[in-house]
Amino acid sequence: MATKPAPKVNTQSVGDVTVIYFSQKRMLLDESNIQAIYDELINISQKEYKPKLVLDLANVQYLSSAVIGKLVAFNKTLAQDKGQIKLCAVQAGVMKVFKITKLDKIFKFFADQDSAVKSYK
Amino acid sequence: MSEVKIRNEGAPVFGDLYLTKLMASTYDAKHEMIEALLAAIMKEHPYIEIDEALIRLVLDEALVNSIKHGNKYDVSKNVTVKFFGDEKRWGISITDEGEGIALEDIIPIDNANEEMLDHGRGVLLMSELMSEVRYYDSGRTLWMTLDHPRKGFGDPVPIKVSDDIPELGESD
Numbered sequence: 001m002a003t004k005p006a007p008k009v010n011t012q013s014v015g016d017v018t019v020i021y022f023s024q025k026r027m028l029l030d031e032s033n034i035q036a037i038y039d040e041l042i043n044i045s046q047k048e049y050k051p052k053l054v055l056d057l058a059n060v061q062y063l064s065s066a067v068i069g070k071l072v073a074f075n076k077t078l079a080q081d082k083g084q085i086k087l088c089a090v091q092a093g094v095m096k097v098f099k100i101t102k103l104d105k106i107f108k109f110f111a112d113q114d115s116a117v118k119s120y121k
Numbered sequence: 122m123s124e125v126k127i128r129n130e131g132a133p134v135f136g137d138l139y140l141t142k143l144m145a146s147t148y149d150a151k152h153e154m155i156e157a158l159l160a161a162i163m164k165e166h167p168y169i170e171i172d173e174a175l176i177r178l179v180l181d182e183a184l185v186n187s188i189k190h191g192n193k194y195d196v197s198k199n200v201t202v203k204f205f206g207d208e209k210r211w212g213i214s215i216t217d218e219g220e221g222i223a224l225e226d227i228i229p230i231d232n233a234n235e236e237m238l239d240h241g242r243g244v245l246l247m248s249e250l251m252s253e254v255r256y257y258d259s260g261r262t263l264w265m266t267l268d269h270p271r272k273g274f275g276d277p278v279p280i281k282v283s284d285d286i287p288e289l290g291e292s293d
Contacts, residue, residue, distance in 0.1 A: 028177065031185045032148040062174040064181050065242035093174040100249045101242045 007033055009040040014117045018044060021056035021113075029063040038070045042077065051083035054116040058089035068101055075106065088116040125244060125254050127224050132214040132257035132264040136207025139165050144184070144200040146192040146217075151184045154202060158213065161204050166211050166269075179250050182243035183215050183263050191217025191261065210252065212266035222260030 007027055012019045020041065029037065045051045057063075063071075078085055088110040090098070098104040110116035140161045144154045158180055159173065184200065192198040198218040205212055248254045252268040 028181075030148075030181050031189070032152075062178045062181075064178060064185065065246060066185065068242055091174075093172060093178070096175070097178065097246060100246055 007037065009037060009044075011044055014113075017052045017054055017117045017120050018048065019054045019056060019113055019117065020044060022059045025059050026061045027059050028061055029067040031064060031066040034064075034067045034070045037067075038074060041074050045074075045078055045081065045083055048083070051078065051081065052120045053078070053083065053085040054110075054113060055085055055087050056089050056113050056116075057087060057091065057094060060091065060094055063094055063097060065097075065101070068097065068103060072103065072106065084120075086110060086116045086119060088113055125248055125256065127222065127256040127260050129259050130257060132216070132255075132262040134203060134205045134214070135210075135212065136205055137165075138203060138205045140202070140204040142202050144202055146188045146194055146196055146198050146200060148185075148188070151181070151188060154184060154200075155180045158202065158204055162211065165204075166206060175250055179247050179265070180213075182247055183213070183265065186243055186263065187215050187217040187219075190222065191219035193219060208269075210266045210268045212264065214257070214262050214264045216258060216262040219261060221258065222256065 007022055007024055007029075010021050010023050012021070041053075041055075045053065075085055086108045089112055090109055095104070095109070098107065098109075108119070110119060140157070142154065142157060144150045155177060159176060162176065184202075187200045188194060192200065195218075200218075201214075201216045203214045205214075244254070247263075247265060251265040254263070254265045256262065257264055
């Protein structure tokens with residue numbers, strides 16, 4: 001079986017907010033692809049001054065503890081640059097992972113991209 | 122949530138042993154193993170409204186730990202996976218060829234927070250989503266079970282019980 005290609009990370013600017021999303025359906029974020037995604041998130045955040053980010057997880061079917069660890073690390077790096085990341089469109093199973101690990105208190109969640117973007121205003 | 126303990130003895134198998142499979146210590150092999158286990162779970166313990174994502178997550182956490190923390194990515198070492206079950210529950214044991222683990226390596230369950238290590242979160246997730254999680258073989262084997270009805274995995278359908286009482290395997 002061939003190694004899975006790194007998932008494509010897409011971005012869209014809405015005013016001064018950068019929305020990050022995955023166009024591939026039913027994404028499985030795990031140990032095997034999180035480093036590539038993390039590097040891409042760092043790359044995106046470094047293009048902005050005090051980055052305002054929205055991460056749309058609508059197409060993410062599950063994320064593992066390794067991915068959560070990377071998101072926590074990314075959140076800390078962003079905070080040092082006075083940036084923020086807000087999560088939106090999180091599926092129920094994925095939300096359950098955030099709740100079990102008690103990281104639902106660390107991140108801010110929104111129902112969809114629109115409400116997440118508006119929260120920056 | 123079940124309490125996680127480490128035992129020195131070998132892991133038990135209960136009910137019917139549906140599958141025994143060797144896995145190489147690579148993430149490609151892990152993906153194949155998850156698909157094989159999911160297919161076997163669906164075949165032997167079918168449910169309506171199954172939350173496949175959460176089962177995938179539990180399997181992923183367990184197999185990643187065996188590759189990463191157990192065999193430390195050593196491709197000369199394998200992971201042995203067994204899937205078994207009876208009319209009341211199903212279970213999976215995952216045995217690596219590493220040096221075993223200590224309780225303090227896996228436990229920060231009551232202290233889930235931002236600083237928690239990834240594998241601590243992995244064990245926490247497995248403990249929350251499965252009925253029982255144990256370690257055997259001094260930590261080389263992760264053993265976990267899911268009772269019927271399953272918690273966190275959607276609504277179960279009635280379990281079909283055969284007229285013949287199955288011969289039980291070793292039980293703890």
